[in-house]
Amino acid sequence: MKKLAKIYTDQDASLDPIKDKKIAVLGYGNQGRAWALNLRDSGLNVIVGLEREGNSWKQAVQDGFQPVHTEDAVKQADIIIFLIPDMVQRYVYREKVQPNMKEGADLVFAHGFNIHYKLIDPPSTSDVYMVAPKGPGATVRDFYTKGGGVPALVAVQQNPSGKAMEKALAIAKGIGATRAGVIETTFKEETETDLFGEQTTLVGGVMELMRSAFRTLVELGYQPEVAYFETINEMKMIVDIIYEKGFTGMLKAVSDTAKYGGLTVGKFVINEEVRKRMLEAAEKIRSGKFAEEWIEEYNRGSPTIKEGLEEIENSLEEQTRRRLKEIIERGKPKS
Template sequence: MQNRKDEGDREMTATVYYDNDIDENVLRNKKIAVFGYGSQGHSQAQNLRDSGFQVAIGARPGKSWDKAVRDGFDVKSVKEAAEEADVMIMLLPDEKQPAVYYKEVEAGLKPGNAIAFAHGFNIHFKQIVPPDFVDVFMVAPKGPGHFCRREYLNGGGVPAFYAVQQDATGNAEKIALAWAKGLGAARAGVLKTTFKEETETDLFGEQAVLMGGMTHLIEAAFDTLVEAGYQPENAYFETCHEMKMLTDLIYENGLTGMRYSCSDTSKFGDFTVGPYIVDKGVKERMKKVLENIQSGKFARDWLLENKVGRPMFNALQEKENNSELERVGRELRKLMPFVKQGKKDSEDITANVAQ
């Protein structure tokens, strides 16, 4: 366990655990059930199994069930898996978890069981309220499932957050840390947080930067160049394609490291024009976004959207998937076969866009 000082920098406030800090034996003889076999489900199940734990999959008949069987898992209905498990994790989409929990999981819970999550949404916003006789914890890897699996196989790991919401057995924190170690996350570092903090910061990061902020900044820049008469292909490379190289540099060495690899001309534009684009008004709107998350407004809007059949979501997704930026990008990527390497879901992505 470390509260270390970064070289030449500030002392870290987060508590960070690594492999040597964690005794995984508390989880060694437990029966584990993973509900859902999508991106996170397949990654967590396979990493835990390869770490020597007993893992079964709870799923419904269909593609996920068949894939889990092909991958060599014991696959059961969610209800059966819940009844047999000691420790289980909900890795279904957020909006589907409550119905599955109350219909197929809750009745099978026994004193001493533990139920886990990879995102705090349903616990924090009280869409799922487990009984007081079970442990409730979270292990949230900070990366997509396929990336977590790849790093594990390469001998590394993806950092993760962990939190304990309910400690009925007195061992909830030890079990959560053992789970994180089984995923390979403790090779990189496991940070202690709370369900509230993880949920609110995760939603904010997605909306303000990683998804909402980034995608719409790219689209606005692309449209500005095209509307000014520049070739769409040129605009795509300048505003979208090169983003990957820069984010890789940021991932490796931070903003300073990224800027080190760029020209002084680009840095001067960064320092002087960046604050003009992302001005005080942007920060004020970000504060409003955060307020909507903290108050539960975003959660209520998303839950309502699902209840009425997702009319807004489906319309917006159709619009975004078929924008000029996306159409141009799909054609250009056909000319760059190297881009497709490692993209295991390319066929699924194409099929989803076509629907």
């Protein structure tokens, strides 16, 4: 049998190792805002560090922080958390963090990309660890304010103090993750599985599955509104049941006709060919080829992202959603 994962919860974690430390949260976007607010609400000493006095700065001020420029946050910090885009981290590290950080300050990540692919080479005197929430930033904040927490992975890359894991667990506790549970991993495992998940399932796979089904129905002459409700809108309801009760619970909640069709046609559509492509996607991540391609895309000004977003925004799926928005809003539960 495979070794069971090591899981930590609230009883295994204490805020003590970081309660007297100054924590610099660099970035105030998806994760940055959630972490800064949760860590502050957990009684920790947070300073928000930002590059420019732009939208993030305004948002941080509105949330009661007094943001400072990155280098000023870094100078004071015992713990420096990178919550800026992955592609930006190495430049900010090189230009603002490394020249200004206190010797031995901790470097903390929410995703292993820059360390695993060796884009950042941290000083040997720093603890380097990761707390990677397994959910979007807005959910990290939402669950925390409602007494819960989004599960996370923790990993230690460098540990000159010998206390890196205790501090990783303390941060995980501070953002609410240990209220759920935190799994110990490595930078390699987190980086590769996170990229694989977002590409093949969470972001790419699910979206393209829904879009392909929508387009098939529309091409066959069915009304786009009917196709939208069927192949896109209902997904949330089905996934909510999977979240609450697993696949078994979901299969119980649908008709026998849906069970039979789902159990047979699901495998016909998502077949061995698709699995082969999933393996290819994993290989591209593991070999570093995906990282190389993404760095190159970013260096060219991310044209593929820009085109992709524009194509989706103008797509029939999104046009249909805009038409159905009021119905969807009206139908949402009121409490």
